[in-house]
Amino acid sequence: MNDTTTSGQGALTLEEIESFARDWYRRVDEHVPVEEILPMVAPEMEFRIPEGVMRGHDGFRELYQGERGWIRSFFDEVHTVSRVAVSSSGEETPVDVVVNWQARRWQPPAARSQWIGFDAYQQWVMVRSAATGQPLILRYIVNELRPMPGSPAL
Secondary structure (H helix, E strand, C coil): CCCCECCCCCCCCHHHHHHHHHHHHHHHHHCCCHHHHHHHEEEEEEEEECCEEEEHHHHHHHHHHCCCCHHHHCEEEEEEEEEEEECCCCCCEEEEEEEEEEEEECCCCCCCCEEEEEEEEEEEEEEEECCCCCEEEEEEEEEEEEECCCCCCC
């Protein structure tokens, strides 16, 4: 067990994780300030996504708001969670997440923005915060991005 997790407050429930996932994607879609989403990721988190691998809170800040970060690259985002499945629970809870992601992006010097849409197949590992008791993302891995019909590649 590390400083982030605690077994004293019990394993995460499917209901907590589903609520967390909906709230996570609402915040991403709304491009909330990083300070409002950072408490949802463990300090030692790891994100493995098509853009690369990011680690820790500094890595997440760069991923979220950096020069090529999510909130600078995509707009009009809509994430729709279609599946959240927990395979076991304990101090670290593996979670399968499937989310439909649609957004617009503008790539200079294009005259117009471009619609993109994918079904993202992800694996998360979640823990309960020792400090707050709330769920946290410890690992976030995008295993596959399946483009929707008509969507260009990421």
